[in-house]
Amino acid sequence: MLKLLKYMHDSELVAKFQRSCGLFPIEEARQNGNCGHLPRQTPLEDRDETGIRKRGGNGHSDNGQQENNSNDKNLEKSYSVGVSGPQYEVRNRLLYFLFRVSAGLGHEVFYITFLPWFHWNLDPFLCRRLVNTWAMVMYIGQALKDVLKLPRPLSPPVVKLEKRVDAEYGLPSTHAMAATAIFFTLLLSASSRVQFQFEVGLLLAVVLSALVCLSRLYTGMHSALDVVCGALISATLILLTYPYWETFDRLQLTSPLSPIVALVLSLFLCYTYPDSDHYTTTRGDTTTILAASAGCSVGYWVNEKLGETFEPKGVLPVPLPALTFGGLAMGSTRFLVGVSALVLTRQMVKTASLFLLCSCYGLSTKDTDSRRRKEIEVPYKFTTYISVGLVNSILVNRLFIILGLL
Structure with missing residues (x-):
């Protein structure tokens, strides 16, 4: 019973629920190793005021690597809070607004x-x-x-x-x-x-x-x-x-x-x-x-x-x-x-x-x-x-x- 109570009080369980609903911290979302199903993220300093990455005229990211087109579309659909606030990305707007x-x-x-x-x-x-x-x-x-x-x-x-x-x-x-x-x-x-x-x-x-x-x-x-x-x-x-x-x-x-x-x-x-x-x-x-x-x-x-x-x-x-x-x-x-x-x-x-x-x-x-x-x-x-x-x-x-x- 004690083990069950500790499991239900665990922060990781809450974090898993958030990820399953499409809510990710920016730092985690840009780490391919931890979230392989997510498109690779650019650093916060390479984003504009809307939270979307800045793009060069040649369609490449600033580090010179080409991004996958489908990943670009996913990124443009997601949005994040500015650097001065809580930093997270929402990948399911319906659940976001429903739960808020x-x-x-x-x-x-x-x-x-x-x-x-x-x-x-x-x-x-x-x-x-x-x-x-x-x-x-x-x-x-x-x-x-x-x-x-x-x-x-x-x-x-x-x-x-x-x-x-x-x-x-x-x-x-x-x-x-x-x-x-x-x-x-x-x-x-x-x-x-x-x-x-x-x-x-x-x-x-x-x-x-x-x-x-x-x-x-x-x-x-x-x-x-x-x-x-x-x-x-x-x-x-x-x-x-x-x-x-x-x-x-x-x-x-x-x-x-x-x-x-x-x-x-x-x-x-x-x-x-x-x-x-x-x-x-x-x-x-x-x-x-x-x-x-x-x-x-x-x-x-x-x-x-x-x-x-x-x-x-x-x-x-x-x-x-x-x-x-x-x-x-x-x-x-x-x-x-x-x-x-x-x-x-x-x-x-x-x-x-x-x-x-x-x-x-x-x-x-x-x-x-x-x-x-x-x-x-x-x-x-x-x-x-x-x-x-x-x-x-x-x-x-x-x-x-x-x-x-x-």
Whole structure:
């Protein structure tokens, strides 16, 4: 078993997957001995700004050797990052864009758009379920990283396509955890709310989760062990909590203590988050997630008290909305208005909270190191994203009413 775990955590396994998908480091790609199936590469200094080799007027390379025509065509189809950035060559553009897009399903821009979309266009109930599960699995996953402290794959031999989270530890993959949790929670929750073919939903959940998991190998950010553990942890958490989802929903919406617990517990978890031996983005990202979740939770409680939940009317499950031009136009307009409101809220509250906190501590808002200090990072991110959560759950639907979009 130990041998299997070491094999799954091996960086070479990730590198092999990348090569099989057509992603090569330039240094390896130009060594005929290591990659005999690849065309011979010219040194980086003999390439132009696009990454394609410079050619002499006689069709020969600078070292005087003639290149094979088929190899030239392959080289012209591949492309690489400039010398100043990560140096790699992509030989399968379809897989490159597929996995880069799939990796984006685990970033903030996806969460701040995908999750609210369900609230604005389909069913706030689904958004609430997704946010609750998302917050739970992400906190556990992020905390496990800083407790276990297992490194990410080594580069070389792995090509790393993302740099922002490279300083974080590897196991488990929170992308894999979030993807598994979100898509399967949506599948289990939507079956009682919306009419759809369960088998089709299951297929979509499996495919989308698998794409996100494989994207973490392709981008070089996680080992196979990180990804498998992330998916298994999420699956286990869903199985353990599923019998209590209805009970939690009822308490979240009706208990007078619900907003207090949501705020106090989230803030407590942010400040007691495990310390790391070096700065990483995990604490800040975890604060963002918990704060957004707490804001949404308070907002849903407020909506319930006001008697305006904006949930579908009639007997459940309801049919899916008809896919008409008018419906698409209305849904797109709601989405754009809603996202604009969230982005505006984020920028305004972030700027104001950073200014106030840094002024109190005599620090500059432009100093990156100052913004990373716990006494600055946690309160400014918590204030910012709890505001985003409140605007999403309370104000956006009322803005739709004012604008005639509901």
